[in-house]
Amino acid sequence: MKDLIEKIKELVHTLNRHRNAYYNLEAPSISDKEYDRLFDELKQLEEETGFVLSSSPTQTVGYKPVSELKKVKLETPLLSLDKTKQIEELLSFLGKHTALIMLKLDGLTVELDYEGGRLIRACTRGNGITGEDITHNIPALKNVPLTIPYKKKLRLTGEALIYKDDFERLKLTLADSIGKPYRNARNLSSGSVRCLSPETCSKRQVHFLAFKVLEGLDGNPNYRDSKNHRLYQLYKLGFGICPYFVSADASYTLTDLQKDIERLLLHAEQNEIPIDGIVVSYDSISYSESCGRTGRFYKDGLAYKFEDETFETILRKIEWTPTRSGALAPVAVFDTVEMDGCEVSRATLHNLTFIKELELVPGCRILVSKRNMIIPHVEENLDRGAYQDITPPACPCCGGKTRIYSRLSQDGRLIETLHCDNPDCESRLLQNFVHFVSRKAMNIQGLSSATLEKFLENGWLKSFEDIYHLGQHKEEILQMDGFGETSYQNLIKAIQSSRHTTFVRYVVAMDIPLIGRTISQLLDTHFAGSLDAFEHAALNNYDFTQIEGIGNKSSYSMHNWFAEESNIKLWKKLQNEMTFEERKDENRMKKETIFTGKTIVATGVLENFTRNEINTTIMELGGKPGSSVSRKTDFLIVGKKAGGKLKKAQELGIMILSEDEFLKLKNNV
Numbered sequence: 001m002k003d004l005i006e007k008i009k010e011l012v013h014t015l016n017r018h019r020n021a022y023y024n025l026e027a028p029s030i031s032d033k034e035y036d037r038l039f040d041e042l043k044q045l046e047e048e049t050g051f052v053l054s055s056s057p058t059q060t061v062g063y064k065p066v067s068e069l070k071k072v073k074l075e076t077p078l079l080s081l082d083k084t085k086q087i088e089e090l091l092s093f094l095g096k097h098t099a100l101i102m103l104k105l106d107g108l109t110v111e112l113d114y115e116g117g118r119l120i121r122a123c124t125r126g127n128g129i130t131g132e133d134i135t136h137n138i139p140a141l142k143n144v145p146l147t148i149p150y151k152k153k154l155r156l157t158g159e160a161l162i163y164k165d166d167f168e169r170l171k172l173t174l175a176d177s178i179g180k181p182y183r184n185a186r187n188l189s190s191g192s193v194r195c196l197s198p199e200t201c202s203k204r205q206v207h208f209l210a211f212k213v214l215e216g217l218d219g220n221p222n223y224r225d226s227k228n229h230r231l232y233q234l235y236k237l238g239f240g241i242c243p244y245f246v247s248a249d250a251s252y253t254l255t256d257l258q259k260d261i262e263r264l265l266l267h268a269e270q271n272e273i274p275i276d277g278i279v280v281s282y283d284s285i286s287y288s289e290s291c292g293r294t295g296r297f298y299k300d301g302l303a304y305k306f307e308d309e310t311f312e313t314i315l316r317k318i319e320w321t322p323t324r325s326g327a328l329a330p331v332a333v334f335d336t337v338e339m340d341g342c343e344v345s346r347a348t349l350h351n352l353t354f355i356k357e358l359e360l361v362p363g364c365r366i367l368v369s370k371r372n373m374i375i376p377h378v379e380e381n382l383d384r385g386a387y388q389d390i391t392p393p394a395c396p397c398c399g400g401k402t403r404i405y406s407r408l409s410q411d412g413r414l415i416e417t418l419h420c421d422n423p424d425c426e427s428r429l430l431q432n433f434v435h436f437v438s439r440k441a442m443n444i445q446g447l448s449s450a451t452l453e454k455f456l457e458n459g460w461l462k463s464f465e466d467i468y469h470l471g472q473h474k475e476e477i478l479q480m481d482g483f484g485e486t487s488y489q490n491l492i493k494a495i496q497s498s499r500h501t502t503f504v505r506y507v508v509a510m511d512i513p514l515i516g517r518t519i520s521q522l523l524d525t526h527f528a529g530s531l532d533a534f535e536h537a538a539l540n541n542y543d544f545t546q547i548e549g550i551g552n553k554s555s556y557s558m559h560n561w562f563a564e565e566s567n568i569k570l571w572k573k574l575q576n577e578m579t580f581e582e583r584k585d586e587n588r589m590k591k592e593t594i595f596t597g598k599t600i601v602a603t604g605v606l607e608n609f610t611r612n613e614i615n616t617t618i619m620e621l622g623g624k625p626g627s628s629v630s631r632k633t634d635f636l637i638v639g640k641k642a643g644g645k646l647k648k649a650q651e652l653g654i655m656i657l658s659e660d661e662f663l664k665l666k667n668n669v
């Protein structure tokens with residue numbers, strides 16, 4: 001028991017620290033998911049032991065505000081919401097009552113007070129009892145009326161928020177209170193509304209959507225008892241209203257509820273509204289009041305939060321695979337779980353920082369999910385606290401010393417990666433060759449990774465050129481397991497035909513960091529297919545960012561690569577082994593097609609294309625490949641086992657093409 005109480009105290013302390021970072025600094029120190037998990041753990045321990053601290057986050061709202069803003073005592077306490085992850089629970093909460101099914105807006109709760117038709121005060125929720133005065137920033141909000149025709153006292157609450165597309169633009173140039181980029185729109189809206197200067201706030205595109213009338217608009221006796229009716233009056237006064245449905249009473253089924261929720265979510269998606277769930281609350285005001293409250297929430301409402309489905313399994317080991325750049329890529333190997341009909345036992349762990357933050361060690365229980373229903377991802381470690389550094393001191397491939405590199409990620413965080421610096425690391429060399437012969441580079445079929453490995457072991461491949469002189473080793477190759485005269489001839493044929501190649505393939509084959517197919521294609525167009533012109537530019541400090549689609553980092557990378565003597569040697573010498581195809585007719589490339597300028601997304605398993613290939617094909621047709629379906633998508637190409645994206649495209653009325661239909665259209669172009 002004593003241990004449990006200690007654990008409770010510790011959790012309260014930790015959660016309060018996170019609450020301060022979240023509510024006062026707008027710089028969360030952990031993810032919401034992790035916060036919610038700790039919160040639920042605390043709640044359960046409190047229930048088990050009956051021991052509850054007054055400062056527990058399960059009993060209180062928000063966090064004590066410590067800003068320089070003036071503090072105000074709220075006339076009606078503004079509380080948080082109880083939450084569930086089960087839709088069935090939501091339905092049984094509704095029972096036979098008419099209710100509002102609303103979007104749960106992800107911003108900052110704000111109360112607005114009007115008297116005599118004028119806005120007299122605006123404040124934040126703070127800790128539910130004491131809020132902060134933000135009246136000075138209201139004129140900087142985009143859609144809040146300062147005067148209204150309704151003259152009686154009116155108090156309402158709603159959410160100050162930043163639309164998702166606005167946030168994507170804003171986040172590129174802004175930093176939070178501790179100098180880091182904002183991670184999400186909620187933190188930025190909160191930071192903006194709570195800042196001291198209206199000029200700053202007005203640049204942030206903050207909007208206000210109301211979700212509840214606290215006082216006023218109760219004139220019509222027929223409707224006096226309906227939240228829905230009061231919100232409708234607000235709407236008529238010119239306020240933006242949080243989107244919602246009203247549930248039909250008694251006969252409302254689980255399917256109805258699911259459909260309404262789906263419609264709401266689609267609406268949010270199409271209109272870039274930031275949300276983190278659904279809120280239901282009883283329509284009847286008198287009934288709502290009779291439900292009462294706890295220290296943390298009113299009992300007339302319930303929030304429904306959804307998450308990617310996660311699966312529990314056990315982490316068995318972390319493998320480190322050398323990559324071409326010399327980085328060692330960590331991969332989690334865990335007990336097989338079945339997700340969406342596929343067996344999964346591996347997931348990338350990205351880098352050292354990811355492992356450290358999750359405190360991963362073999363043997364711990366982990367939660368894995370499929371992000372966007374495709375890529376396996378380790379979401380959580382259920383057995384934190386046993387972390388010990390298990391980074392291999394030596395490269396698992398060559399035994400050379402490993403080294404840790406630090407770099408800043410795009411959002412300003414320090415990321416550590418593990419590297420093997422040995423340029424002759426066998427596996428690294430092998431990866432280089434694998435890349436060189438791959439389909440998007442020199443496209444030499446018949447040179448599998450296993451064959452390359454054997455050739456390397458025999459010392460026949462020291463540099464890429466050696467591939468073109470493998471004939472010297474004919475007799476020895478014929479002696480190898482799995483090689484006969486036919487397969488040998490096929491190999492030589494494939495090598496010979498790869499000698500006739502293109503600018504794009506050649507540049508891709510060089511493996512200049514960050515320069516893949518897309519950028520190579522841009523360079524091909526810009527330098528009219530001339531390798532010499534490109535080389536000249538690179539050696540003369542040409543600013544490649546002048547080419548649309550090429551950024552600073554890529555430009556820098558090309559200069560760097562050409563600054564290396566051995567690279568130039570390779571670049572020049574290898575060209576002697578090859579002939580280069582004339583560039584495709586410009587006009588043919590530029591011809592308008594039905595795909596020109598269109599955003600095209602592919603989903604499901606395609607028979608004729610890998611993901612890279614379909615994207616390249618889309619670009620060649622003049623289109624823009626997209627990764628998710630939104631109202632901006634023009635076409636969806638569907639392969640086998642298409643799921644969520646197909647459904648969404650159907651709902652949005654987006655043109656859907658089977659793979660065959662796409663191929664036909666493409667061939668007609």
Ligand SMILES: NC(=O)c1ccc[n+]([C@@H]2O[C@H](COP(=O)([O-])OP(=O)(O)OC[C@H]3O[C@@H](n4cnc5c(N)ncnc54)[C@H](O)[C@@H]3O)[C@@H](O)[C@H]2O)c1
Pocket residue numbers: 018019021022023028029030031032033035036061062078079080081083102103104105106108109125159211242279303
């Ligand atoms: N990452 C962190 O460190 C950290 C710290 C603290 C809190 N949090 C996050 O915040 C959550 C708890 O915060 P909370 O108490 O502010 O709120 P909550 O997310 O549980 O939601 C309650 C609030 O939602 C708002 N809301 C939005 N739309 C609404 C609607 N249509 N109707 C009614 N209310 C609506 C209301 O302001 C209400 O106060 C946690 O679950 C966690 O996800 C994260």
Ligand SMILES: [Zn+2]
Pocket residue numbers: 322395396397398399400420421422425426
């Ligand atoms: Zn190595």
